[in-house]
Amino acid sequence: MQNQRKDLPTGASTISVHAGESHHKPMDSITDPIVLASTYTFENTQAVIDFIEQKLPREEYGRYGNPNERIVERKLAALEGGEEAIVYSSGMAAIVGVFMAKLSAGDEVVFFDECYHRSREFCAKHLSRFGVKTHQVPACDYAAMESAINENTKLLVSESPTNPHLSCVDLEQFAAIGKRNNVETLIDATLATPYNLKPLDYGVDYVLHSATKYLAGHNDLLAGVIIGSSEQLEDIRYLRGIMGAVNSPHNMYLLQRGLKTFDVRMRQHNQNGMAIAEFLESHPKVEKVYYPGLSSHRDHSIASKQMCGFGGLVTFLIKGADWRETADVIDRIKIAKIAPSLGGVESLIEQPLVISYFECTPEERVQYGIPDNMIRMSCGIEDSDDLIADLKQAIDG
Amino acid sequence: MDFRTRAIHVGNERDESTGAVVPPIHMASTFVQHSAGEWREFDYSRSGNPTRKNAEKTIANLETGFGALGFSSGMAAVHCATMLLSAGDHLVAGADIYGGTYRLLHKICDRAGINVTLVENPTPSRLRDAITSQTRMIWLESPGNPLMSITDLKACCDEFTQEENVLVAVDNTFATPVLTRPIELGADIVMHSATKYLGGHSDALGGFLVTKTQELFEELYFVQNATGAVMSPMDSFLISRGMKTLDLRVRAQSETALDIANWLNADERVSRVLFPGLSGHPGHQIANTQMNGGFGAMLSFEVHGDFDTAQRVANSTELFQLAVSLGAVESLIEQPASMSHASYDRDDRLKHGISDELIRLSIGLESAGDLKSDLDKALSFATTS
Numbered sequence: 001m002q003n004q005r006k007d008l009p010t011g012a013s014t015i016s017v018h019a020g021e022s023h024h025k026p027m028d029s030i031t032d033p034i035v036l037a038s039t040y041t042f043e044n045t046q047a048v049i050d051f052i053e054q055k056l057p058r059e060e061y062g063r064y065g066n067p068n069e070r071i072v073e074r075k076l077a078a079l080e081g082g083e084e085a086i087v088y089s090s091g092m093a094a095i096v097g098v099f100m101a102k103l104s105a106g107d108e109v110v111f112f113d114e115c116y117h118r119s120r121e122f123c124a125k126h127l128s129r130f131g132v133k134t135h136q137v138p139a140c141d142y143a144a145m146e147s148a149i150n151e152n153t154k155l156l157v158s159e160s161p162t163n164p165h166l167s168c169v170d171l172e173q174f175a176a177i178g179k180r181n182n183v184e185t186l187i188d189a190t191l192a193t194p195y196n197l198k199p200l201d202y203g204v205d206y207v208l209h210s211a212t213k214y215l216a217g218h219n220d221l222l223a224g225v226i227i228g229s230s231e232q233l234e235d236i237r238y239l240r241g242i243m244g245a246v247n248s249p250h251n252m253y254l255l256q257r258g259l260k261t262f263d264v265r266m267r268q269h270n271q272n273g274m275a276i277a278e279f280l281e282s283h284p285k286v287e288k289v290y291y292p293g294l295s296s297h298r299d300h301s302i303a304s305k306q307m308c309g310f311g312g313l314v315t316f317l318i319k320g321a322d323w324r325e326t327a328d329v330i331d332r333i334k335i336a337k338i339a340p341s342l343g344g345v346e347s348l349i350e351q352p353l354v355i356s357y358f359e360c361t362p363e364e365r366v367q368y369g370i371p372d373n374m375i376r377m378s379c380g381i382e383d384s385d386d387l388i389a390d391l392k393q394a395i396d397g
Numbered sequence: 398m399d400f401r402t403r404a405i406h407v408g409n410e411r412d413e414s415t416g417a418v419v420p421p422i423h424m425a426s427t428f429v430q431h432s433a434g435e436w437r438e439f440d441y442s443r444s445g446n447p448t449r450k451n452a453e454k455t456i457a458n459l460e461t462g463f464g465a466l467g468f469s470s471g472m473a474a475v476h477c478a479t480m481l482l483s484a485g486d487h488l489v490a491g492a493d494i495y496g497g498t499y500r501l502l503h504k505i506c507d508r509a510g511i512n513v514t515l516v517e518n519p520t521p522s523r524l525r526d527a528i529t530s531q532t533r534m535i536w537l538e539s540p541g542n543p544l545m546s547i548t549d550l551k552a553c554c555d556e557f558t559q560e561e562n563v564l565v566a567v568d569n570t571f572a573t574p575v576l577t578r579p580i581e582l583g584a585d586i587v588m589h590s591a592t593k594y595l596g597g598h599s600d601a602l603g604g605f606l607v608t609k610t611q612e613l614f615e616e617l618y619f620v621q622n623a624t625g626a627v628m629s630p631m632d633s634f635l636i637s638r639g640m641k642t643l644d645l646r647v648r649a650q651s652e653t654a655l656d657i658a659n660w661l662n663a664d665e666r667v668s669r670v671l672f673p674g675l676s677g678h679p680g681h682q683i684a685n686t687q688m689n690g691g692f693g694a695m696l697s698f699e700v701h702g703d704f705d706t707a708q709r710v711a712n713s714t715e716l717f718q719l720a721v722s723l724g725a726v727e728s729l730i731e732q733p734a735s736m737s738h739a740s741y742d743r744d745d746r747l748k749h750g751i752s753d754e755l756i757r758l759s760i761g762l763e764s765a766g767d768l769k770s771d772l773d774k775a776l777s778f779a780t781t782s
Binding site: 008011012014017018023030031063128183219220255257259261263264265268333337339342344345346348380381382383385386387 | 398399401405406409416418456473510591598599602628635641642645649690714715716718720722725726727729748761762763766
């Protein structure tokens with residue numbers, strides 16, 4: 001099972017281009033039309049009644065979905081090897097959508113502590129308001145995760161790879177803990193993408209992505225997606241229709257268009273990530289590089305087993321630098337732009353201390369593993385020699 | 398910086414007004430001025446638009462030209478270039494050119510008193526023989542459509558470098574700047590149907606003219622502004638977005654095309670494959686030096702049989718969709734005799750080398766294995782039924 005993903009199935013690129021789309025489109029267009037309607041008309045009253053009674057597959061009102069979103073949902077489900085996908089207006093809307101659908105007062109969630117700070121914040125500040133208890137355990141500490149489970153536990157959550165440390169979860173173990181304890185499991189695989197990792201193959205129940213990142217790939221739209229079995233997604237979709245965090249037809253068209261080059265983009269992101277990680281590791285002024293493709297990475301062995309590439313995100317520490325000297329390295333960079341987010345064709349660079357953890361106390365940053373000299377770079381699809389030369393001049397000062 | 402890095406960053410500079418990593422789409426038709434009679438950079442979108450300007454900046458850089466102009470279609474770009482000519486002027490073009498260009502030259506430009514001569518397989522000497530004292534423009538296309546003929550662009554440009562009155566324009570739609578950069582080979586003007594590889598997703602129409610010199614840019618800008626067939630902001634945005642993956646797409650598609658050409662070449666149901674990457678192709682040697690790291694993703698082949706056999710092949714593929722146009726992520730198939738070149742009468746068409754059993758493929762981004770198995774099924778069906 002584990003080794004199935006070492007090589008991509010034939011036709012992954014064909015899936016990117018064609019999956020989820022009808023072979024014959026309206027007006028014989030080669031591309032799908034952007035359907036901007038907020039509401040959808042019925043021929044007569046009987047048609048409305050038939051729609052309600054027979055649950056006919058058609059559109060009703062834009063908050064329940066739109067044709068462009070459904071195409072993307074089918075394409076993402078196909079890429080991930082899942083039965084169904086539900087798209088949201090952002091990655092955070094997706095994870096909140098799952099939590100709100102699956103958790104009630106008294107329920108508990110256990111999650112690995114290396115994660116996107118806004119996910120953590122939602123658990124700590126908002127789920128708690130609704131009487132849901134969350135437990136953080138150290139990333140990849142499976143025993144700690146299992147012992148945090150009790151009869152109220154409903155969901156186990158982790159990212160893989162995690163952000164920004166790129167720890168990789170042993171998905172077989174993770175899924176097995178869930179199955180053993182009758183608790184559902186969710187993996188945020190935004191950094192891996194279905195090109196590199198397919199959590200559902202290991203028995204994980206839900207895969208979540210911020211589709212804003214690699215899936216859309218052009219830093220020009222926001223989207224989130226949850227993928228799993230139709231049965232398990234039914235209540236999530238129902239609640240999305242009430243809460244309304246759907247995505248727009250225009251955005252969905254751009255996401256669909258972005259997915260067409262998903263395969264070639266990921267190959268280049270993987271190649272650049274690896275080349276840059278290797279360059280950084282060999283640089284005397286770099287203290288440490290976090291990249292699961294490097295044999296020095298703690299989770300290299302599990303990552304190599306489960307993933308067929310390691311993505312474009314590389315985190316590293318500048319040797320002996322304080323926060324200002326680290327910021328100076330970033331300010332000298334010419335190609336990558338300073339910005340949060342990742343996964344687009346343009347390289348982006350950031351100092352986690354400044355971009356995501358500026359409001360935290362130094363103690364909290366130690367707890368989250370965010371030292372002052374940490375830099376996170378999202379390698380785009382530019383030429384790797386250009387990115388390396390740029391990093392070199394910036395680090396050398 | 399390397400081509401791929403420039404394709405992503407040049408013309409996509411950080412937006413100063415918001416910091417946005419992707420430049421905004423400026424839909425405005427007009428721009429507010431600060432003082433009467435003092436024009437700012439943008440005044441009216443026909444004369445210039447920030448989103449169009451970004452796309453123009455990118456393609457000008459990739460083609461290593463002075464500047465570029467974005468048009469509403471490839472034909473609008475060709476038309477603008479021909480409007481540099483006046484009544485009595487003469488234009489020489491390769492014979493294996495896009496049908497739309499042929500039609501423009503013979504049915505529209507001729508009305509304005511411009512004379513046109515077509516040259517089969519243009520070489521420096523054949524072009525030299527065709528020009529007159531009135532010749533002002535030479536129009537070349539390489540690879541040619543649909544026979545994939547290769548023209549030695551450098552040799553042809555070199556032949557006319559001394560003649561300042563004779564402009565050499567190259568339609569670089571098939572090769573793209575990833576593989577060939579005509580201005581580096583001496584061309585004065587490069588034309589693109591940006592609808593094809595530059596946009597790359599079958600969802601935007603556009604054309605570009607890229608010029609070698611500032612003088613030529615200004616002349617063409619004058620014509621464009623006076624005639625108005627400009628690229629829309631939304632199309633400019635989509636084409637800019639497409640150019641960011643141009644290098645990856647063209648290289649991947651060219652690689653698949655070479656694989657399929659070799660496979661077809663070895664197939665007994667196929668009588669001839671026209672692809673410059675094959676050693677038996679007459680333009681192979683030139684393509685080897687003129688095209689950098691790939692031979693493009695367009696190929697034609699002839700199936701054993703007749704018009705009906707070819708039609709059955711074109712009608713029975715699943716993954717290859719039956720449509721004209723080319724250059725996008727989706728693979729397309731067509732029969733020139735019944736589609737792209739149906740307007741020729743049969744004898745003329747055959748004389749041109751466009752046979753009844755010719756099939757043209759635009760190889761997309763799908764995996765080579767899936768495309769081959771699709772063609773294999775269609776060929777079996779067509780040659781046995």
